[in-house]
Amino acid sequence: MTSLGVLLVEFILYLIQIYAALIVAWCFMTWFPPKQSRLYGEIFNSVRLLVVPYLQFFQKVIPPLGGIDFSPIFAILVLEAIQKFIIVLI
Secondary structure, eight states: OOHHHHHHHHHHHHHHHHHHHHHHHHHHHTTSOOSSOHHHHHHHHHHHHHHHHHHHHHHHHSOOBTTBOOHHHHHHHHHHHHHHHHHHHO
16 A cells, blocks of 8 residues: 555544544533533534534434433444454555
8 A cells, every 4th residue: 555545544544533532522511511601612513513413323223221322332333343444454
């Protein structure tokens, strides 16, 4: 594989890691919804726009158990599986 190909694959893997971190951040952010902080509100909405569409797929498949939403865990596991699949293809 050429060095450009390697850089592209590394970039994709890096983006997947960032997206998984955004999912974790979103989980914590939902515990503290924005109230009066304008900056936090904008960050909250930006992360929501990036993460919630992906999580909704898992929320449809995996219902909350006892009021706890396990969809972020499965969403991150799928991202990790995609990362490992990409690494195996190299």
